[in-house]
Amino acid sequence: MNKLSPKIPRKSSFKPREDDNKPLILTPYIQSGQIQKAKELSKVGSLPNAPNVTSYRKYVPSLAYMIHTQGNAAQINLKGFAIGNGFCDPETMVDYSSYLYQLGLIDRKQANVMHNISDSIKQLIRRKEYYEALVEMDQLVLQLHSLPYLSYFRNYTDFQFTYNYLVTNWPEDYFHYVDYISSPEFKKAVHVGNITFSDGTEAQKHLLLDIMQSVKPKVAVLMDNYRVLFYSGQLDVVVPYPLTMNFLYSVEWKNATAYKDAERQIWKIEGTEEVAGYVHNVGDFYEVLVRNAGHVVPHDQPRAALDLITRFVTQKSYA
Numbered sequence: 155m156n157k158l159s160p161k162i163p164r165k166s167s168f169k170p171r172e173d174d175n176k177p178l179i180l181t182p183y184i185q186s187g188q189i190q191k192a193k194e195l196s197k198v199g200s201l202p203n204a205p206n207v208t209s210y211r212k213y214v215p216s217l218a219y220m221i222h223t224q225g226n227a228a229q230i231n232l233k234g235f236a237i238g239n240g241f242c243d244p245e246t247m248v249d250y251s252s253y254l255y256q257l258g259l260i261d262r263k264q265a266n267v268m269h270n271i272s273d274s275i276k277q278l279i280r281r282k283e284y285y286e287a288l289v290e291m292d293q294l295v296l297q298l299h300s301l302p303y304l305s306y307f308r309n310y311t312d313f314q315f316t317y318n319y320l321v322t323n324w325p326e327d328y329f330h331y332v333d334y335i336s337s338p339e340f341k342k343a344v345h346v347g348n349i350t351f352s353d354g355t356e357a358q359k360h361l362l363l364d365i366m367q368s369v370k371p372k373v374a375v376l377m378d379n380y381r382v383l384f385y386s387g388q389l390d391v392v393v394p395y396p397l398t399m400n401f402l403y404s405v406e407w408k409n410a411t412a413y414k415d416a417e418r419q420i421w422k423i424e425g426t427e428e429v430a431g432y433v434h435n436v437g438d439f440y441e442v443l444v445r446n447a448g449h450v451v452p453h454d455q456p457r458a459a460l461d462l463i464t465r466f467v468t469q470k471s472y473a
Contacts (some may be wrong), residue, residue, distance in 0.1 A: 212242055212369045219372040222379060234381030234438065236466060239393040239449050243370040244287070245279045246404050247397040248272045250295055254307070254391075257319060264310045268294060271306070279366055287366040295392060299355045301362075307391070316392040318448025328453070370405055377407040381438040383466045387447035387454060388431075395443050402441055409436045421472040423461045430458040433472040440466060 214235050221232045241247060251268035254260045260268065271294045278287035292298050295307040295316060307313065313322050334340060336351050376382060384402060386395040403414060413436045421442065423430045431444040442462060447454035451462075465472055 212240070212364070212367075214240070215242065215369045215372045215376055218376055218380070219369075222376065232380060234383070234466075235376070236383035236385065236463065238385050238451050239387055239390050239398070240384065241365070241393050242373060243368040243401040243404070244291065244366045245276050245368060246370075246400040247393070248275050248291060248294070249397060249400065250307070250394075253394050253396055259313075259319065260307075260310050264306075268306055275366075279368075284363050284366040288362055291366060298358060298362075299353065313391070317450060318387070318389045318454065319391050320389055321448070328450075370401070374405050374407045377405065377409075377439055381440075381466070381469075383440045383442065383462075385431075385440075385442040385444055385451060385462060387444050387449055387451045389447060389454075390449040392449055399441075409439060412436045413439065413441075419473045421462075423457055424464075430455070430461060435472065440472070442472070 214237055218232060218235050221230050224230075249269075249272050251260070251265040251272060254268070255262065255265040271290055275287050275290045275294070278284075278290065288296075289301070292301045293303070293305060295305050297305045297308060297316070307316065311322075313319075315321050315324050332351065341348065373382075384398065386393070386398050388395060413434065416434045416436050419433045419435065420429060421431050421433045422428055429445060431442055433443075434441045444451050444455055444458055444462065447458065452459040464470070
């Protein structure tokens with residue numbers, strides 16, 4: 155390791171903040187039957203260029219699953235959901251070594267080191283040692299703001315940016331959204347009052363014991379019952395397409411065999427001959443690779459992202 159080598163803290167030297175078990179903002183209203191109130195609180199006004207959210211998306215299937223299990227009591231007409239570059243099942247999504255080696259970003263010796271760490275992470279997950287698994291995952295590639303050291307990926311490549319392997323440093327325009335979401339118009343539209351926007355580090359500390367836990371069983375139930383879209387940017391490092399495929403191929407749901415045998419379709423942006431990506435579709439399930447995009451697809455390919463979601467919502471074919 156070079157001079158950037160991280161000092162890995164022991165659990166006792168960096169204590170994660172326990173989740174205080176406060177529910178998602180809409181959950182109490184749904185559980186108590188105040189459905190109209192929940193609907194009002196969830197309404198978002200018409201905002202041009204509203205950004206999408208990706209990455210740590212386990213709350214999406216968790217909320218959808220809660221609505222599903224409530225049945226008629228929820229009084230919410232859930233139709234489906236979409237997840238972009240989502241880290242949903244860590245045990246099947248940590249094999250970075252082969253991926254990065256095939257890209258040429260690490261050599262064989264470095265790949266062996268990362269492979270051994272990945273194996274250790276899987277063992278920790280199986281033993282339900284989720285914080286320890288997170289420390290090693292962060293050491294491998296994550297570099298969370300709330301943990302105090304650099305990753306092997308950073309050491310081996312000097313990449314500060316893990317959202318697109320064609321970009322080494324954080325693009326300046328990634329931070330333009332802060333002014334937008336701090337505006338009075340945005341705050342009013344999403345019902346947050348005059349709360350000051352933060353970078354999420356404090357919230358992240360409450361999730362340190364959750365990040366390495368899987369929502370795969372919930373995803374399986376939802377895939378059996380709703381329209382589901384998983385999309386991945388082709389160039390992502392932190393939640394790459396091949397690792398998402400490892401996860402999706404391991405989900406035990408009613409159309410699992412048909413999904414694995416499905417023919418891949420070429421998807422072009424509406425009204426053009428531009429190849430936006432590639433799609434596997436079985437029933438109401440869609441798995442999409444978006445070309446020339448990284449972790450945040452709407453930032454890298456906004457036209458493709460709009461076409462992607464529009465087709466999903468309107469049930470228009472991608473072929």
